[in-house]
Amino acid sequence: MKLTILKSKLLSALQDIVSVIPSKTTLPILSHILIEADDSKIKLAATDLDISMTTTLEAKVTKKGEITVPAKTFTDIIRESPETQIEINAADNRMELKINHGVYKLPGLPVDEFPKLPTVNLSKEIKIAGPDLCRMIKKTIYAVSTDETRPALNGILWQTKGENIQMVATDGHRLAKFSQKNKKLKGLHEDVIVPPKILNVLTRLIGDQEKEVGLIFEENSLIFDLGDTILSTRLIEGPYPSYEQVIPKDNDKKLIVEKELLANTVKRVSILSNLLTHQVKFALKKDILELSTANFDMGGEAKEKIPCDYKNEDLDLGYNALYILDALKQIDGDEVIFELSTPVSAGMVYSTQKKEDEDYVCLIMPLRLVE
Amino acid sequence: MEPKKKRTILHVDMDAYFASVEQKANPHLRGKPIMVCGDPNGRSVVTTSSYEARAWGVKTGMTLWEAKKACPQGILLPCDPDKYVEVSLNLLSIYKEFTPAVEVFSIDESFLDITGTERLFGTPLQLAEKLKKRIREETGLTCSVGIASTKLLAKLASDMRKPDGLFWLKDEKVAEFLEDLPISEICGIGPKLTFYLNKLGIRTCGELSRYPVQLLEERFGKIGIYLHRMALGLDEGPVLLTESESEYKGDGEKVKSVGHSITLPKDTRNREVAKNYLLSLSEQVARRLRRKHYKGKTVSLVIRFPDFSHFSQQKTIKEFIDDAREIYQTALSLLEQINIETLGVRLVGVSVSNLIKGVGQLSLFREEWREQMLLEAMDEVNDRYGEFTLTWGRLLDKVKTTNILSPAWRPEKHVRKFGEEYLDSHCEPVG
Numbered sequence: 001m002k003l004t005i006l007k008s009k010l011l012s013a014l015q016d017i018v019s020v021i022p023s024k025t026t027l028p029i030l031s032h033i034l035i036e037a038d039d040s041k042i043k044l045a046a047t048d049l050d051i052s053m054t055t056t057l058e059a060k061v062t063k064k065g066e067i068t069v070p071a072k073t074f075t076d077i078i079r080e081s082p083e084t085q086i087e088i089n090a091a092d093n094r095m096e097l098k099i100n101h102g103v104y105k106l107p108g109l110p111v112d113e114f115p116k117l118p119t120v121n122l123s124k125e126i127k128i129a130g131p132d133l134c135r136m137i138k139k140t141i142y143a144v145s146t147d148e149t150r151p152a153l154n155g156i157l158w159q160t161k162g163e164n165i166q167m168v169a170t171d172g173h174r175l176a177k178f179s180q181k182n183k184k185l186k187g188l189h190e191d192v193i194v195p196p197k198i199l200n201v202l203t204r205l206i207g208d209q210e211k212e213v214g215l216i217f218e219e220n221s222l223i224f225d226l227g228d229t230i231l232s233t234r235l236i237e238g239p240y241p242s243y244e245q246v247i248p249k250d251n252d253k254k255l256i257v258e259k260e261l262l263a264n265t266v267k268r269v270s271i272l273s274n275l276l277t278h279q280v281k282f283a284l285k286k287d288i289l290e291l292s293t294a295n296f297d298m299g300g301e302a303k304e305k306i307p308c309d310y311k312n313e314d315l316d317l318g319y320n321a322l323y324i325l326d327a328l329k330q331i332d333g334d335e336v337i338f339e340l341s342t343p344v345s346a347g348m349v350y351s352t353q354k355k356e357d358e359d360y361v362c363l364i365m366p367l368r369l370v371e
Numbered sequence: 372m373e374p375k376k377k378r379t380i381l382h383v384d385m386d387a388y389f390a391s392v393e394q395k396a397n398p399h400l401r402g403k404p405i406m407v408c409g410d411p412n413g414r415s416v417v418t419t420s421s422y423e424a425r426a427w428g429v430k431t432g433m434t435l436w437e438a439k440k441a442c443p444q445g446i447l448l449p450c451d452p453d454k455y456v457e458v459s460l461n462l463l464s465i466y467k468e469f470t471p472a473v474e475v476f477s478i479d480e481s482f483l484d485i486t487g488t489e490r491l492f493g494t495p496l497q498l499a500e501k502l503k504k505r506i507r508e509e510t511g512l513t514c515s516v517g518i519a520s521t522k523l524l525a526k527l528a529s530d531m532r533k534p535d536g537l538f539w540l541k542d543e544k545v546a547e548f549l550e551d552l553p554i555s556e557i558c559g560i561g562p563k564l565t566f567y568l569n570k571l572g573i574r575t576c577g578e579l580s581r582y583p584v585q586l587l588e589e590r591f592g593k594i595g596i597y598l599h600r601m602a603l604g605l606d607e608g609p610v611l612l613t614e615s616e617s618e619y620k621g622d623g624e625k626v627k628s629v630g631h632s633i634t635l636p637k638d639t640r641n642r643e644v645a646k647n648y649l650l651s652l653s654e655q656v657a658r659r660l661r662r663k664h665y666k667g668k669t670v671s672l673v674i675r676f677p678d679f680s681h682f683s684q685q686k687t688i689k690e691f692i693d694d695a696r697e698i699y700q701t702a703l704s705l706l707e708q709i710n711i712e713t714l715g716v717r718l719v720g721v722s723v724s725n726l727i728k729g730v731g732q733l734s735l736f737r738e739e740w741r742e743q744m745l746l747e748a749m750d751e752v753n754d755r756y757g758e759f760t761l762t763w764g765r766l767l768d769k770v771k772t773t774n775i776l777s778p779a780w781r782p783e784k785h786v787r788k789f790g791e792e793y794l795d796s797h798c799e800p801v802g
Contacts, residue, residue, distance in 0.1 A: 145689070146689045147688060147689045147690050148688070149688070149690075149697055149700050149701070170735060171689075172734050172735055172736055173732050173733070173734065173735060174735070175735060241736055243735075246735045246736060274727075276691075276727045277727060277732070320732060344733055346735055363735060365732065365733045365734060365735050366733055367731065367732050367733065368731040368732075368733060
């Protein structure tokens with residue numbers, strides 16, 4: 001293998017791809033990236049066996065070939081290089097880099113040890129607007145559970161509901177549900193559960209770009225086609241718990257409050273909350289929301305009153321401040337509505353300004369208040 | 372039964388503990404004969420006296436009247452358990468700087484298994500010196516340390532150079548050491564046994580070791596065999612990990628962890644058997660967590676192998692749990708790393724730490740509500756009708772065939788008496 005490529009071009013591809021490399025692994029090959037040189041292109045690939053990424057970029061290839069090199073070391077060398085054409089030579093599992101007057105040599109592992117990458121079946125591909133996809137992911141991913149004892153909750157549920165595409169995530173204590181109307185995913189008939197790791201990579205790669213993303217649903221995996229870059233992920237086995245049952249339908253109390261004001265106050269008050277539970281008490285009286293907390297370990301207390309719109313009977317609730325802040329961060333608009341019932345049942349939170357083709361709602365389960 | 376690997380055990384005995392703590396706390400008491408008792412104005416006895424008072428002939432267990440007679444200028448002080456517990460916990464954390472295998476034997480005595488720490492701390496003597504120095508620097512107290520290959524011998528050794536002593540009883544000196552030692556000196560041989568043994572003409576360990584073991588067995592049953600072994604300085608008793616620190620702090624105080632361990636009736640290489648014990652321990656830990664309204668997020672597994680080496684690892688999960696199945700699942704993922712089939716298992720221990728009290732994040736899902744209610748109902752039945760009246764299917768077989776969980780066993784009770792109870796108590800809390 002012999003090629004030359006501009007430093008900045010190679011580095012930006014490497015910086016994307018190292019995000020797939022597992023930080024700890026028992027299989028040494030997984031800490032390597034695979035480089036294939038073919039005609040005027042090189043392909044970089046990395047995988048942690050759950051997710052994989054390949055990206056193709058142009059280069060001046062004078063001799064075809066392939067090699068694996070330790071991803072971190074290789075990236076470090078390229079990052080520290082001056083902006084110049086880098087000459088890469090590889091043979092017999094060794095890579096030689098010529099950077100201006102410098103020579104760097106790296107050992108690799110046999111190419112055939114590198115795991116097989118998924119094949120892309122373009123005939124099954126369906127297209128979706130990148131910004132739409134990112135928006136749905138961002139509004140739900142925060143609620144994904146990291147509790148390994150319940151694997152089904154370790155991903156976002158994607159489903160087609162009639163003419164709508166819907167994403168749901170929950171960790172058993174809070175839930176986020178986002179539906180986009182008339183944005184059906186044609187190839188998606190069954191529910192799938194997509195792990196968050198790949199979605200974080202995906203949203204970062206898409207950024208603010210207004211481009212389409214191809215989706216290919218395979219039996220146990222999902223492939224994202226971004227043109228030069230292909231991402232794939234294993235899907236999580238279901239079934240997903242029947243979340244619809246937990247969405248309350250008869251919450252009879254309604255609190256409307258200014259979003260920024262609430263978020264800032266919760267943030268401030270919760271500084272003195274218990275570091276493990278982050279418990280903040282919401283005491284609702286007519287048009288007054290009193291937020292309070294106490295940390296008995298350090299002996300701190302906080303209490304603040306904020307105006308709100310609340311006409312029902314007085315109600316005391318305990319919430320994990322982080323759950324409130326996570327939800328408020330994702331809800332659009334200036335005002336939020338809390339639909340509440342009792343101190344031990346789920347509260348529904350959403351924006352007062354609903355978009356026509358969207359439906360976004362967050363559920364938060366209270367903490368049991370102990371006096 | 373004999374451990375294959377030679378062990379090194381330290382017995383640390385604090386010198387005149389309560390009295391020293393009082394003297395440390397109040398400089399005016401230093402150098403003076405003080406006597407700690409239950410109630411200076413009541414009819415109590417001396418629990419500890421300072422060495423200054425001992426010089427006057429004051430002994431533990433004397434009535435106050437006797438003590439005052441022996442040492443008229445002696446200062447009587449009421450017992451202050453909180454103070455002693457505080458210092459004990461401090462001592463425990465010092466011991467744990469040297470080895471994780473610490474058994475708190477009483478408020479002022481602990482066993483440390485320091486086998487295999489040579490590379491870290493040097494020879495046992497060097498380690499003991501460092502330990503004594505640390506204790507002196509940290510608490511201002513002195514202690515006497517005995518080093519030997521068993522708990523029994525280490526305890527005898529610590530008595531040799533009191534106060535502020537250090538004595539290493541090497542294996543080759545054991546026989547000579549025990550030859551003329553009165554049997555009553557041995558931990559576990561109380562006044563009654565001494566009386567019966569004296570009647571057989573046995574006064575020293577040497578005599579006891581030469582007495583035909585069959586006759587001892589005829590006279591005392593199973594204990595006879597133990598007596599014979601004790602007279603030879605043999606004691607396979609492992610250093611049991613400390614029961615959870617909650618036991619020292621008493622209820623209402625902040626608890627660090629809740630745990631249980633069990634020495635199996637016999638070593639096993641069968642993974643399924645180990646898993647059964649793990650589940651039953653998880654259930655006990657979960658029940659104790661629930662009883663005290665705690666939830667924890669770090670699960671630790673301790674496995675001791677037949678050669679007394681041990682494995683200990685912990686895993687922190689995202690949720691706070693008090694459910695046996697979740698504790699079991701987490702501990703099981705740690706157990707997977709161990710090759711039980713070749714290594715064998717002698718002791719299994721599970722504990723949960725990183726605790727929070729009371730505050731419960733409610734769950735969205737109904738099944739979990741139901742599970743919570745099921746567990747509460749189960750606890751209620753078991754509270755009324757006894758442990759394991761209601762249990763997981765997996766445990767049914769085991770509970771029937773082996774009576775490893777004595778019905779009399781209570782986590783609060785740390786059985787240390789010699790005799791049947793000791794032999795039956797396979798279950799010990801861990802910290």
